[in-house]
Amino acid sequence: MSGKPGGRACPASSPQVFVAANVLAVPIELPVKSVAELVAFARAQPGKLSYAQPVWARRSR
Numbered sequence: 001m002s003g004k005p006g007g008r009a010c011p012a013s014s015p016q017v018f019v020a021a022n023v024l025a026v027p028i029e030l031p032v033k034s035v036a037e038l039v040a041f042a043r044a045q046p047g048k049l050s051y052a053q054p055v056w057a058r059r060s061r
Contacts, residue, residue: 024035032038042049 024038026032026038030038030041032041
């Protein structure tokens with residue numbers, strides 16, 4: 001059985017597929033209940049929120 005879902009083999013000529021998950025974590029203390037409220041909160045208080053993003057490294061072949 002292959003590592004593909006359902007046990008189907010992947011043909012050698014298949015293109016590489018990129019899969020990623022997006023996560024938005026907000027502290028419970030922040031007075032927001034939606035993404036729209038979070039954006040409004042951030043715009044009203046520039047420089048007071050911080051964020052992080054993934055760093056994607058290229059693999060050399």
